[in-house]
Amino acid sequence: MxxxxxxxxxxxxxxxxxESSAIDLSEAQTLPxxxxxxxxxxxxxxxALYHHxxxxxxxxxxxxxxxxxxxxxxIGEPIVVARGRDGQxxxxxxxxxxxxxxxxxxxxxxxxxxxPYHHWAYGLDGKLTGAPAMERTCNFxxxxxxxxxxxxxxxxGFLFVNFDxxxxxxxxxxxxxxxxxxxxxxxxxxxxxxREPGVFAWNWKVMFENNNDGYHASKLHQGPLHDFVPSExxxxxxxxxxxxxFLRYNGTLxxxxxxxxxxxxxxxxxxxxxxxxxxxxxFANIPPTLSLVMMSDxxxxxxxxxxxxxxxxxxxxxxxxxxxxxxxxxxxKMEMNMVAAMHIIDQDMHVDALVQVGLRSKxxxxxxxxxxxxxxxxxxxxxxxxxxxxxxxxxxxKQQPAIPAx
Numbered sequence: 001m002x003x004x005x006x007x008x009x010x011x012x013x014x015x016x017x018x019e020s021s022a023i024d025l026s027e028a029q030t031l032p033x034x035x036x037x038x039x040x041x042x043x044x045x046x047x048a049l050y051h052h053x054x055x056x057x058x059x060x061x062x063x064x065x066x067x068x069x070x071x072x073x074x075i076g077e078p079i080v081v082a083r084g085r086d087g088q089x090x091x092x093x094x095x096x097x098x099x100x101x102x103x104x105x106x107x108x109x110x111x112x113x114x115x116p117y118h119h120w121a122y123g124l125d126g127k128l129t130g131a132p133a134m135e136r137t138c139n140f141x142x143x144x145x146x147x148x149x150x151x152x153x154x155x156x157g158f159l160f161v162n163f164d165x166x167x168x169x170x171x172x173x174x175x176x177x178x179x180x181x182x183x184x185x186x187x188x189x190x191x192x193x194x195r196e197p198g199v200f201a202w203n204w205k206v207m208f209e210n211n212n213d214g215y216h217a218s219k220l221h222q223g224p225l226h227d228f229v230p231s232e233x234x235x236x237x238x239x240x241x242x243x244x245x246f247l248r249y250n251g252t253l254x255x256x257x258x259x260x261x262x263x264x265x266x267x268x269x270x271x272x273x274x275x276x277x278x279x280x281x282x283f284a285n286i287p288p289t290l291s292l293v294m295m296s297d298x299x300x301x302x303x304x305x306x307x308x309x310x311x312x313x314x315x316x317x318x319x320x321x322x323x324x325x326x327x328x329x330x331x332x333k334m335e336m337n338m339v340a341a342m343h344i345i346d347q348d349m350h351v352d353a354l355v356q357v358g359l360r361s362k363x364x365x366x367x368x369x370x371x372x373x374x375x376x377x378x379x380x381x382x383x384x385x386x387x388x389x390x391x392x393x394x395x396x397x398k399q400q401p402a403i404p405a406x
Contacts, residue, residue: 042309048390070107189319202356212375236374265297
């Protein structure tokens, strides 16, 4: 198992204090502000979450052909995803095994990855195929100097990677979420790859929590673009913290509601939706990287990528029903949807920025929750379970005597 020891572990009393954020909603309080601002906690969190959990990096449709590739970064780790000659999707560190130069940038199609610095060459599976002038280097073996490979799994058309090669599969821990969104048939949904990522000055959990928050919907977003999704119709299905994801539902005032000035679906609805699906919006969350906002005619997905304790990037994409994009009026109707969605997103962004400012304050609270914030407890329980387990694992390891060198 991959283990990276943070320079400083949180205090035992701090870890114990997290328990009050994972109890019953009526008694719980928010996570400590340090979870959103502290550099040492961020390093601990990288080991607790990102080094061992499944991380969404994009859609399988972004690499449809052999040789197609794209690059991304999560917690500062450069990643390249490529469709290999055998048709399988590979995910690897894009850091050259020679001098740490990045071997890939952007996206495209290639026969191999050639490091521009010293021309070490790697196959689409990350294996080293060429290393000029290394014949005089003692005990050098190509098979031991490829790009670091990661585990890969496809769920609902989304590509996930795991830095931990011993990690358990993702799909078995997403059974409830998979069943809840099955009628959307996301593996066959259509959508272009997002362009430039959004760059934001707040902790990733601020964004994730906002997307899960049913409480603010009828307050911050009050008006004709959102009033058809009232906060009092929020629902929070039970979730096991050991699972890889959880759900939030929000009932709507009429079927096939969607974010635009008409309040109704403009694009073709996903054809297999049942009556329950069409009378609510579904929010599916696979922390720490993927959040889905699901309507009858459109799914908005957010891929969250932390860059520091108080900064993050986000890939924001849209999926529609198969064939919807081929309709002559598709672009115009999508524009209507996105104008409304961006109005709402702008309100959220303003709040997220100011929440991060507030979290830095010495007066920042550990607040209490309203019943319409049930998804926050699910998120807290998911987090706290992993924080506590990682602390126990690392603090125990630190107490072991050092193993002498052979």
